[in-house]
Amino acid sequence: MDASVLLALRDPAGVPFYPVVFQALYVLTWALHAAFVLLALGTMGLSLFGTFSQKHDSHWKRLTPHLIQTGKISISILIVLGVAPLLFTQVIYDPNWYVANTLSGMWVFIFIYALIVAYIMYYWYYYANKKDEGGGKLIGIISFALLVFSGLLMHNFAVTSIMPNEWMNMYAPNGVVDNSGWTFNMDLIRLAFMVSLAIPVVGIFLQNYSRFLSTKEDFSPKFIEYTASLGTKIGVIGLIISALCFVAWMLQIEYLLHPLSLAIIVGVVILLLMVAKNSNSYITTGVLVVVALLISAMRELIRFDIMANLGYSIYEYPVNLEIPTIIMFLLTFLVLGGVGVAWLLTMAWKVGKNQGVFDGSKDIIVTKLGNYTLGIMVIWMVIYFGWGMSILFANIL
Numbered sequence: 001m002d003a004s005v006l007l008a009l010r011d012p013a014g015v016p017f018y019p020v021v022f023q024a025l026y027v028l029t030w031a032l033h034a035a036f037v038l039l040a041l042g043t044m045g046l047s048l049f050g051t052f053s054q055k056h057d058s059h060w061k062r063l064t065p066h067l068i069q070t071g072k073i074s075i076s077i078l079i080v081l082g083v084a085p086l087l088f089t090q091v092i093y094d095p096n097w098y099v100a101n102t103l104s105g106m107w108v109f110i111f112i113y114a115l116i117v118a119y120i121m122y123y124w125y126y127y128a129n130k131k132d133e134g135g136g137k138l139i140g141i142i143s144f145a146l147l148v149f150s151g152l153l154m155h156n157f158a159v160t161s162i163m164p165n166e167w168m169n170m171y172a173p174n175g176v177v178d179n180s181g182w183t184f185n186m187d188l189i190r191l192a193f194m195v196s197l198a199i200p201v202v203g204i205f206l207q208n209y210s211r212f213l214s215t216k217e218d219f220s221p222k223f224i225e226y227t228a229s230l231g232t233k234i235g236v237i238g239l240i241i242s243a244l245c246f247v248a249w250m251l252q253i254e255y256l257l258h259p260l261s262l263a264i265i266v267g268v269v270i271l272l273l274m275v276a277k278n279s280n281s282y283i284t285t286g287v288l289v290v291v292a293l294l295i296s297a298m299r300e301l302i303r304f305d306i307m308a309n310l311g312y313s314i315y316e317y318p319v320n321l322e323i324p325t326i327i328m329f330l331l332t333f334l335v336l337g338g339v340g341v342a343w344l345l346t347m348a349w350k351v352g353k354n355q356g357v358f359d360g361s362k363d364i365i366v367t368k369l370g371n372y373t374l375g376i377m378v379i380w381m382v383i384y385f386g387w388g389m390s391i392l393f394a395n396i397l
Contacts, residue, residue: 003310003311003312006095006164006307006310006311006312007312009094009095009098009099010094010095010317010318011094013320014317014318014319014320015091015092015317015318015319015320016319016320016321016322016325016326017319017321017322017326018319019091019092019314019315019317019319020314020315022088022091022092022314023088023092023300023304023314025084025088026085026088026089026092026300027293027296027297027300028293028296029081029084029085029088030085030296030299030300031289031292031293031295031296032081032084033078033081033082033084033085034194034197034292034295034296035201035289035292036074036075036077036078036081037074037078037082037151037198038197038198038201038202039070039071039074039198039201039202039205040071040074040075040078040147041144041147041148041151041195041198042198042199042201042202042203042205043067043068043070043071043074043202043205044067044068044071044122044140044143044144044147045144045198045202046067046202046234047064047067047068047071047129047140048137048140048141048144050063050064050067051064051129051134051135051136051137051140052134052137054133054134055133055134058223059222059223059226059227061133062219062223063223063227064129065129065130066209068125068126068129069126070205071122072122072123072126075119075122075147079115079119092314092317093161093303093307093314095164095312096161096162096164096303096307097157097161099160099161099164099167100157100158100160100161101157102181103160103167103170103171103181103183104153104156104157104160104181104182104183104184105181106180106181106182107153107156107157107181107182107183107184108153108157108181110153111150111153111154114146114149114150114153115146115147115150117146118143118146118147118149118150119143121139121142121143121146122140122143122147124136124139124143125139125140125143128140148195151195152186152191155186155187155190155191155194156184156185156186159185159186159187159190160183160185161303162302162303162306163185164306164307164310165310170183189245189248189249189252190249190252192245192248193242193245193246193248193249196238196241196242196245197238197242197295198238199234199235199237199238199239199241199242200234200235200238200239200242200271200275200288201238201288202231202234202238203231203232203233203234203235203236203237203238203239203275204231204235204275204281204284204285204288205231206227206228206230206231206234206235207228207231207232207235207275207278207281207284208231208281208282208285209227209231210224210225210227210228210231210281211228211280211281211282212352213227213352215352215353216352216355217355218355228278231278231281232275232276232278235275235276236272236275236276239268239271239272239275240272242268243265243268243269243272246264246265246268247265253302255298255302258301260294260297260298260301261298263294264291264294264295264298267287267290267291267294268291270287271284271287271288271291274287324387328383328384328387331380332380335376336373336376336377336380339369339372339373339376340373340376340377342369343366343369343370343372343373346365346366346369347360347366347369347370350363350365350366
């Protein structure tokens with residue numbers, strides 16, 4: 001692939017801000033998206049085991065509905081968070097993203113509908129299990145399989161996007177144009193590593209779960225101890241599997257001795273020790289976040305190096321500053337997003353730390369944060385639509 005072809009595929013309008021900022025935002029938002037993808041897969045996979053165990057095990061009887069609920073919420077969040085990294089990558093790597101979507105066009109359509117069906121069936125699974133303990137097993141298995149399949153398709157898009165040298169062969173194999181949109185590429189070792197991360201993520205989640213509920217009187221010490229022990233076992237086994245898969249992946253692409261790769265390995269070892277000890281799972285989660293950011297940075301480094309070797313550098317992308325747009329984005333991300341997330345997290349924390357039913361309307365902090373979120377949302381909508389309409393009419397009148 002000639003660099004001139006890649007450069008010709010760039011957006012002639014350039015980018016609205018410095019490319020390195022979009023690169024950093026991509027690393028951040030992909031890590032957040034991936035965290036909930038892994039949590040959704042881990043909790044749903046474990047809940048399926050729970051549906052077979054809860055009728056003869058009181059611990060699983062109580063744990064399974066919570067796992068299903070966590071998976072349901074995680075899918076909602078991962079879908080919302082999944083938009084951001086796609087937007088950021090298409091800004092600075094638009095040749096990669098659009099070519100991959102063209103070559104795999106049919107898979108893109110299938111991905112959308114597979115995800116929709118999987119999410120609908122998840123609600124079916126949720127209510128079936130709620131009505132009948134252990135119910136909805138088959139529906140749950142199908143939903144889980146569709147979610148895994150959706151992740152596999154996203155893996156295909158990502159792998160295809162970093163294979164510029166093969167694009168012409170995919171588009172016209174043996175000189176014959178193939179515009180069917182059925183191009184499919186996999187990197188099994190890379191995929192195994194990414195999927196395996198769901199195991200330690202759900203293990204650390206269970207450690208947090210037990211610690212969070214330890215102050216609630218309606219949860220027995222035996223249940224708390226059981227979930228903590230289960231989380232430790234799953235977390236340790238999962239980290240060992242993930243570490244082996246990561247080393248195999250780095251050996252395959254010859255990045256094992258890269259400083260970033262070594263930092264990830266050190267981070268995983270630290271995580272392994274912390275999970276095994278389980279002295280404070282909240283601190284462990286903080287380390288997990290750092291490791292997730294490093295893994296996201298590694299993905300970006302691999303893509304950046306591949307493109308740089310072809311003569312394509314995102315740092316040379318033409319910049320046409322749009323300060324109002326950037327200000328609007330930052331205010332939305334930091335102010336509206338920050339206050340809204342703070343409200344939800346505060347309410348969730350207080351629910352777990354109060355005995356009995358928690359009434360948020362009687363809590364001063366929760367009430368204030370809720371009112372602030374609502375007020376900021378109204379102001380944001382007025383500014384957003386007012387600004388958009390003023391620009392629209394200014395350009396057409």
